[in-house]
Amino acid sequence: MKENEENKRMIENKRFKIIAIFVLVFSIIIITIGIVRIISSKNKKISKESEETTINTQAEGNNTIEVVLPVKKEITDWRLTLVNKENPLPEDYKIELSNIDKTRQFDKRAIGELNTMLKDMKAQGIQNIWVQSAYRSVEYQQNLYNNSINKYLKQGKTTKEAEELTLEYLNKPGESEHNLGLAVDFNNVDEGFENTKAYEWLNQNAKNYGFILRYPEEKANITGIEYEPWHWRYVGKENAIKMNDLNMCLEEYIEYLETGNSLT
Numbered sequence: 001m002k003e004n005e006e007n008k009r010m011i012e013n014k015r016f017k018i019i020a021i022f023v024l025v026f027s028i029i030i031i032t033i034g035i036v037r038i039i040s041s042k043n044k045k046i047s048k049e050s051e052e053t054t055i056n057t058q059a060e061g062n063n064t065i066e067v068v069l070p071v072k073k074e075i076t077d078w079r080l081t082l083v084n085k086e087n088p089l090p091e092d093y094k095i096e097l098s099n100i101d102k103t104r105q106f107d108k109r110a111i112g113e114l115n116t117m118l119k120d121m122k123a124q125g126i127q128n129i130w131v132q133s134a135y136r137s138v139e140y141q142q143n144l145y146n147n148s149i150n151k152y153l154k155q156g157k158t159t160k161e162a163e164e165l166t167l168e169y170l171n172k173p174g175e176s177e178h179n180l181g182l183a184v185d186f187n188n189v190d191e192g193f194e195n196t197k198a199y200e201w202l203n204q205n206a207k208n209y210g211f212i213l214r215y216p217e218e219k220a221n222i223t224g225i226e227y228e229p230w231h232w233r234y235v236g237k238e239n240a241i242k243m244n245d246l247n248m249c250l251e252e253y254i255e256y257l258e259t260g261n262s263l264t
């Protein structure tokens, strides 16, 4: 009996050992799988984080560049040359001119489109259109300016008063788009032009010939010039169409091209 019992116990011990080993091995496998999973997911997380960090760093880098050193794209398109009070024409600005008629001239590179536009207008029944003023040399503008100042000084005005009175109707030499050879004034150069068929036609079609209304009423605070329905500026067809689509004046459009920031 005792022997039998001992045998039984030995057998039970053996069973217990086998089960214990089995459980141990099983546990080790489970734990190993668990550890491997944890490690791999951690690695994934780390690599994801490092990706995000890179993106963040890049984004922060861009921001820093924008704030500290604004990267402005240089505009090399001659058709977009900006001339206003802040951007006078350089004194050595060279320009090749072609004749519109006996007394009026325009930039040689753009006169073809001006002529085609006028021809098409007339062909479509708008006869009452003519170029009153186009290119003016800086020298000519300087003479006009000096004469006006002298006239007021002789009348006993101070230099400051003479300057103010002159600037009411004349731009300083080099600050007029007419010095650039890319601007035209139509007909009588007065606000009545706004109510003509020619103006209506220009508003609809001028962009297709590369011309824009340079000083629109609603942009006077940006251009610094009051509404001039008679004054049209050549900027090239694709620019003119884009400016119309974006509803931007030249100052806004140049800013948009330089920085990529839309102001509207």
Ligand SMILES: [Zn+2]
Pocket: 178, 183, 184, 185, 230, 231, 232
């Ligand atoms: Zn003008």
